[in-house]
Amino acid sequence: MPIQYYIFLCLTLFSIGIIGVLTRRNAIIVFMCVELMLNAVNLLLVAFSKMHHGAAATVDAATTAGIDGQLFVFFIMVVAAAEVSVGLAIIVMMFRNIHSVDINFLNRLKN
Amino acid sequence: MNAIIFSALMGVVMMFSGILTQNKSVLKYIAATGLLLLIAANLLNAEAVFSIKVNTHGLISFDRFGLYFNTIAFTATLVYVLLSGSDIGKVGSGLYTADFFALIFFVLCGLSILSSFNGLLMLFLGIEILSIPLYILTGADKRNLKSNEASLKYFLMGSFTTGILLMGIALIYGATGSFAIQAPPIVPSTGMVRASFLEVAGLILLFVSMAFKASAAPFHFWTPDVYDGAPSVFTSFMATIVKAAVFIAFIRLFQGQAVVLGPSWKILVSFVILATLLIGNVTAVFQQSVKRMLAYSSIAQAGFMLFALFSGNDLGKEGILLYTAAYSLATIGIFAVLIKMNDYTLEGFNGLAARQPVLAFVTTVCLMSLAGIPLTAGFFAKYYMLASAVKAGGALWLVVIAIVFAAISVYYYFRVIQAMYFREGEAGTAPISSGFKIMLIIVAALIILTGIWPSLVLSGFYF
Numbered sequence: 001m002p003i004q005y006y007i008f009l010c011l012t013l014f015s016i017g018i019i020g021v022l023t024r025r026n027a028i029i030v031f032m033c034v035e036l037m038l039n040a041v042n043l044l045l046v047a048f049s050k051m052h053h054g055a056a057a058t059v060d061a062a063t064t065a066g067i068d069g070q071l072f073v074f075f076i077m078v079v080a081a082a083e084v085s086v087g088l089a090i091i092v093m094m095f096r097n098i099h100s101v102d103i104n105f106l107n108r109l110k111n
Numbered sequence: 112m113n114a115i116i117f118s119a120l121m122g123v124v125m126m127f128s129g130i131l132t133q134n135k136s137v138l139k140y141i142a143a144t145g146l147l148l149l150i151a152a153n154l155l156n157a158e159a160v161f162s163i164k165v166n167t168h169g170l171i172s173f174d175r176f177g178l179y180f181n182t183i184a185f186t187a188t189l190v191y192v193l194l195s196g197s198d199i200g201k202v203g204s205g206l207y208t209a210d211f212f213a214l215i216f217f218v219l220c221g222l223s224i225l226s227s228f229n230g231l232l233m234l235f236l237g238i239e240i241l242s243i244p245l246y247i248l249t250g251a252d253k254r255n256l257k258s259n260e261a262s263l264k265y266f267l268m269g270s271f272t273t274g275i276l277l278m279g280i281a282l283i284y285g286a287t288g289s290f291a292i293q294a295p296p297i298v299p300s301t302g303m304v305r306a307s308f309l310e311v312a313g314l315i316l317l318f319v320s321m322a323f324k325a326s327a328a329p330f331h332f333w334t335p336d337v338y339d340g341a342p343s344v345f346t347s348f349m350a351t352i353v354k355a356a357v358f359i360a361f362i363r364l365f366q367g368q369a370v371v372l373g374p375s376w377k378i379l380v381s382f383v384i385l386a387t388l389l390i391g392n393v394t395a396v397f398q399q400s401v402k403r404m405l406a407y408s409s410i411a412q413a414g415f416m417l418f419a420l421f422s423g424n425d426l427g428k429e430g431i432l433l434y435t436a437a438y439s440l441a442t443i444g445i446f447a448v449l450i451k452m453n454d455y456t457l458e459g460f461n462g463l464a465a466r467q468p469v470l471a472f473v474t475t476v477c478l479m480s481l482a483g484i485p486l487t488a489g490f491f492a493k494y495y496m497l498a499s500a501v502k503a504g505g506a507l508w509l510v511v512i513a514i515v516f517a518a519i520s521v522y523y524y525f526r527v528i529q530a531m532y533f534r535e536g537e538a539g540t541a542p543i544s545s546g547f548k549i550m551l552i553i554v555a556a557l558i559i560l561t562g563i564w565p566s567l568v569l570s571g572f573y574f
Contacts, residue, residue, distance in 0.1 A: 007285075014278055021271050030267055037274030041281045048285040069284055072232055076277060079239045083270055086246050090266050093250060094259045103267070105260065 006047035013040035027091050027101040031084075038080050045069045045076075112163045112173065113152040114181045114223035121145040122216035129209025135200035139192065142212040146189040149219070153181045170230050176428055177226035179572050180359050183432060184222055184352050187439040188215070191352070194447040194550050195344050202251045202342045211251060211345075214244035218353060225360040231280045231290040234360060238276065238324065241356060242269050245349060249341040261340025268333040272323040279316030286310035294367035306371045314371055318379065321364065325357045327417060328386035331410050335394075338406035343455075346402070347446030350409045351439040358416050358431060366423055380421045381509050387414035388516040395523045402455045404523055405445065408481060411520055412438055415513065418496040422503035429569055430495030436568045437488035437561060441480040444554045447547075448474050453539035460527055461536025467543065471531045473551040478524040480558045483517050488561035488568075493517060495565075 013036060020033030049069030056065035095101055128141050156162040157178040192199075192215075200208040221241030228234045246269065250262025284290060286309035295304050319330065326334040338346045369376045391411030398404035416434055419427035448470050452459050464471035480489035497510050531538075561567055 003285075010281075014274075017274065021267070027263060027267070031270075034267070034270045034274055037271070038277060041274065041277040044278075044281045045284060048281065048288075051285070052288045065288065068232075068290060072235075072280075072284070072290070075232060075236060079236070079273075082239070082243055083273075086243055087266050087270065090246065090250055090259075090262050093253055094263055097254070097256055097259055103263070 003047060003051050006044065010040045010044035010047070013037075013043070025102055025104055027094070027103050030103065031087055031091070035080065035084075038076060042073045042076055045073050112165050112167075112171070113156040113161075114149065114178075114185075115171075115220055115227075116163055117149050117152045118216050118220040118223060121149060122213045122220065125209050125213035125216055129207075129213070133206075133208075135197060135205075135208050138200070138208050138212060139196035142192050142196065142215070143189060145216065146185055146192060150182060150185045150189065153178060153185060153223075157182065170233050171224070171227050172229040173227050175572065176432075177359070177363070180226045180355075180432060180435065181223050182571070183436050183568070184226075184355060184439075185219065187352050187436070187443065188219060188348075190440065190550075190554060191348060191443045194443060194547070194554070195347060195450060198344045198447075198450050202344060203253050207251070211248065214248055215348065217244045218248075218348075222352065222356040225356050226363075228292075228360070228363065230292060231283065234292075234364060235273075235276065235280060237360065238357075239273065241353060242273075242324075245269075245345075245353065248345040248348070249337060251345060252342045255342075257340040258342060261337045264333060264340075265337045268323070268337075272320045275316050275323075276320035279313040279320060282309045282313030282316065284313075286313065292364055292367050294370050297370070303373060304370050310371060314368055317364065317368075321357065321361045322383060325354065325361055325413055325416075326410055327383050327413055328390040328410065329383075331387065331390060331413075334410055335403055335406040338409065339400070339403045343402060343446060343450045346406070347443055347450075350405070350446075351442045354409065354413065355416075355431075355435040355439065358413075358419070358435075362420055362423075362428070362431065365420060369423060377421065377505065380417065381506060384414050384417045384421060384509060385512065387411070387417060388513060392516045392519045392523075396519070398523070399457055400455050401449060401452075401457060401460065401527060404457075404527075405442065405449075408520065408523070409442070411516065412481070414516070415493055415496050418500045418513070421506065421509075422499035424499055424503055426495060426502050427499035429572065430492065430499050432572060433488070433495055433561075433565055433568050434492040437480055437492040437558070440554055440558050440561075441477040441487075441489060444473055444477040444551065444558070445481075447551065447554075451541045451543060451547075453541070457526060457530050458536065460530040460538055461534040463531040463536075463538040463540075466538055467540055469548045469551060470540070470543065473555045474531065475528050476555040476558055478528055480562070482521045482524040484521075486559065486562045488558045488565070490562055491565040 017033045017037035021030050024030050049066040053066030056063040091101055199211050218241055221237050224233055224237035228237055246262060246266045249265050250258055252258035286307045298305050323330040338350055391407050391414055395404050395407035419431040480487035483489045483493040500506050500510050
């Protein structure tokens, strides 16, 4: 499949994530949309990695080109997991205090 | 490498010392000793006497600039711990002092990665190691709704920005096939860099996300709320050392990559500088809370720090180091006083000079340094920044505008001085120990010394 298909798919997922972050009011759903953005990037990195590997493999069959893209995906997964643990803890802390996860609550500081 | 390893180790040590002792002043001195060790290890690395060798496959490269920045940042953290360390123990229920110190050390680990990264992978890891502990520190006061709110807001904004940063990295990887940050080769026939659409789009996304982290306008909107809501001790740390680290990463990233964007790079940066100075300074004028005013002033100071990015020359690099030292010292000093105040509004400072002359004097010196009055460190910091922009050429109008905004900033800084010295009032403070006063005087002395001999800071960069 041409690489354009992957790029369009990933950009679509990424945009859905961005729109979700900007429009939804539930902290958990906003958070899920952020994860969707990260996973769109993962997919794109893997696709690019395969593309670069394929291009280099036509010249040299034993090439390792494109490996670093796949490695990056693992790092993103690990960091996303760390972020989830901290983020959910923060959301739980807020829920304990106000019994809601609605982010409209986040306007009190302005006054 | 020393700084990265030792800061991570010290974080673990701090966590374990929390099991052994709950005594807050003992924990504070353990942290201070750890910071001294960290500074020593980093200096040994910079002098090439002793450094742990790890094969990083070119992901990290240590240069004089990054290592010297580490030294300045660690020293500022040491001053911060000595001044405000005992207030860290008072945040929240007071049971987690050791963990807060541990998180501060983890932030320093992220900082030393950001000052030496050599590829987009390490940039991403550095930013995350720097940010994740900060989300926790912002929400450290668990029962306080403002702290909760600031923490959630910071977290959602921060992870959203991380998504944008990663998209930028992925697009650059797609276009170039590598995560390197070196400048691409210039095509001799055109004298320009050949860059695909994907690479340019990726760089713009990187720029946006870094501007977010550095709280540059128009991506600054989270800053006042987060800085205002976070416990004041941690705001002091976030607004100074962390912010400077983001700027170092910003400069490292774009010193090679700026050529890809061609002439539009300067237009982009000068627009961001203009917007940051305008929004930071004008909004700060209308603030009644000193803490919130300092949050906006930190946006305004970011506008000056962006000049190093704009000029991209050695004078700008010297300037950002001096700016880090001057701005961190002054802001840490003011926040140390602010934490002791009962009332954070401007009225709360009325008549402070009569009741606490030392505190009022040191706050005055710090505020003058932030405003850039001569004989304080802030003057030379601003001077180097603007001089580097003049040297880079083509932006005299921007320098003139920056000077005008520096004059506006004098208004809101001096309102605090006016409240302290020329207003009658009952400025209430928490009990002040004499050790705290001595530390404050040392900070003021350092600010004035650096203002008279800026080479005090800069000579360490070369020798």
